[in-house]
Amino acid sequence: MFKTLKISIGLVIVATMSILAVSIVVVNKVDRNKSVIDVVRDNTAALSNSVALQLAVLMERNPGNNALLSSVFQPIKAHEYLLSATLYDNDYNVISTINGERVTEIEDQRVPQLPEDAPFGITQYDDVLVAHQIVGSSLYPMGHMVLYIDVERAKTKDTAREILRQLPVILVIWLLCMSICIFILYRLVSPLTSLCRFTQEVFESKDYALRNSLNASNEIGQLARNINNLLDAIEVELLVNFEQKQTLVDQQETMSRLANFDSLTGLPNRQFVLDNLRLELARAKRNEEDLLLLFFDLDGFKGINDSLGHETGDLILIEVADRVQCLLRDGDLFARLGGDEFLVLPDRDASTKHAQSLANRLITAFDEPFELRGLSLTVGLSVGIAKASDASYDLSELMSNADLAMYRSKARGRGSYTLFTPDMVESHKRKLLLANGIEKGLTNDEFVLYYQVKVNNDGRVIGVEALIRWQHPEFGLVMPNEFIPIAEQGGKITAITRWVIKRVCIDMPTLKQWASSPFRASINLSGHDLRSTQLFDYIYSTFTAHNVNPENFEFEVTESAYLENFALSNKFFRRIGNMGCAIALDDFGTGYSSLSYLTQITIDTLKVDRQFVMELQTSERSRLVTGAIIDLAKRLSLSVCAEGIENLDQWDYLKQHGCDNVQGFLFSKPIPLASLIDSPCHFNSEEFA
DSSP states (O other): OOSSHHHHHHHHHHHHHHHHHHHHHHHHHHHHHHHHHHHHHHHHHHHHHHHHHHHHHHHHHSTTOHHHHHHHHGGGGGOTTEEEEEEEOTTOOEEEEEEOTTGGGGGGSSSOSSGGGSOSEEEEETTEEEEEEEEEOSSSEEEEEEEEEEHHHHHHHHHHHHHHHHHHHHHHHHHHHHHHHHHHHHHHHHHHHHHHHHHHHHHHHOOTTOOOOOOOSSHHHHHHHHHHHHHHHHHHHHHHHHHHHHHHHHHHHHHHHHHHBOTTTOOBOHHHHHHHHHHHHHHHHHTTOOOEEEEEEEETHHHHHHHHOHHHHHHHHHHHHHHHHTTSOTTOEEEEEETTEEEEEOSSOOOHHHHHHHHHHHHHHTSSOEEETTEEEOOEEEEEEEETGGGTTOHHHHHHHHHHHHHHHHHTTSSOEEEOOTHHHHHHHHHHHHHHHHHHHHHTTOEEEEEEEEEETTSBEEEEEEEEEEEETTTEEEOHHHHHHHHHHTTOHHHHHHHHHHHHHHHHHHHHHHSOSSOEEEEEEOHHHHTOTTHHHHHHHHHHHHTOOGGGEEEEEEHHHHHHTHHHHHHHHHHHHHHTOEEEEEEETSSOOOGGGGGTOOOSEEEEOHHHHHTTTTOHHHHHHHHHHHHHHHHTTOEEEEEOOOSHHHHHHHHHTTOOEEESTTTOOOEEHHHHTTSOSBOOGGGGO
């Protein structure tokens, strides 16, 4: 209701003081009334005694002179408070009477109306005094006098006079008390006002380091100290909240970095770059512009990771990120998608020439090896380049196109870049269909075996090599050089190998019946097969189930596959050799391994790769290498088989240098079993002359 505490307390003080003053006046009036009544009683007694004395003298001297008595009695009417006065004789007959203006008021009072009813002396009835005085003596009364005095009027007049007399003093005292109270109030409330201003200042400034300087020992001082303590607590809580908020901000930034940036290299991650690519593709499509995307991964990184550990691989990735960032402009987006895959989005420069130039710089930058932990490690790049317009500005398709182009670079020999073209999509779809159709092809018996004969120096067929083909219902006859790598990548090569083993076992009786003894059918194994722990058990159980002689089988493995899984290969081929199967090392001389491994393995045959045979007539170096391989095999007591024989001169040269067996188109292309059993099993040199 009131804006300040001062006004409220001030009004309370004024009211209190006013009530106190009125109370004093009332109490004073009560006390004064008693005094007034006593005075009026005394005055009435004196008056009645005086008048009675005079009347007694006259009555004694002038008996029966009522006129004289009346003249003496009449002056009593001048009494200020007289209501009525009557002079009676002894028989209470009226001699003289005086009626005042307010005599009628006596009728309303509980006072005796008849003189004989009024007691002698002075008697008070409420606000009326009745004085019954005997004229003369009580022994010899001569008459009676009855006076009615208005006490209330006396009291009222006296109170009014007293109040008028005391009012200035009361006002002075009231004002003095009020001033003293207000002064005291101001002194007491001033600290509260100061605290109010202080708290308002804290509220407006939000500076919780402020402190009030009020120092008192009373409740207000305690309140001031409590406010300071509260501000101390608030300041501490604010500090704690600030630290917690800063921790939350730091954690949020960390989470944002983890969500959008690669923790290892600090580069934007897949999610971040995909979100930005969506925006860039939308902008480019809206502005009818184009975008170029470079996608690359590291050549040889898996080998480093596997051989030197993931820690070294991580250091390589960090170095790759630093090396690539040095080649990019500020606006170019460079991100790590995962593993050893990276992406570069040039800053709104969609020219093919610029993308190719950047790809060349990237590839060249990795010619210099990485020096890590005392090792010199070399990794290359395979880069794929794709345009947004070729992907209809679709993010998923753009990423897929860049990925296809990158894998095309790997297929071309790595360390190169490839610009995406629409025909790659068809090639990729074909690969996908082939990869997804292998299991179904095996189930539906869509694969077929072709056999290529092996002959000795006399021209007699001593064996065949089983070569698989896929009679695809949509693509027709698919060659192994197309679907075998796909099967190896998809982990389905072992299923194909098992199918070949089983198929050869089924065909073996027919093959043995067609050819003369001794005879062996060669089956190719991949590196994936050598890592399979169940393959030997499958071979053994399949041979047993079809009741075939293990000595009629030869297993071929490439030099690189053997050395890639050296310990497993040794263990596997020892078991195969103990069972009676022969072992041939294919593509010998095309790898880069040390020849010392030949002293640690047990094989039966070295196969000279076709690239040496094809250059026998044109390259002296090829002739020297071929001769060295044959001589090496002979010194190690190994038989030698050369593949890729296409003319008589090549066969003659190999026979002259001690080659044991040969195979090639000169004798027969790979053909189905039905065609094989209709072909000759012996060849004469004269037939090729």
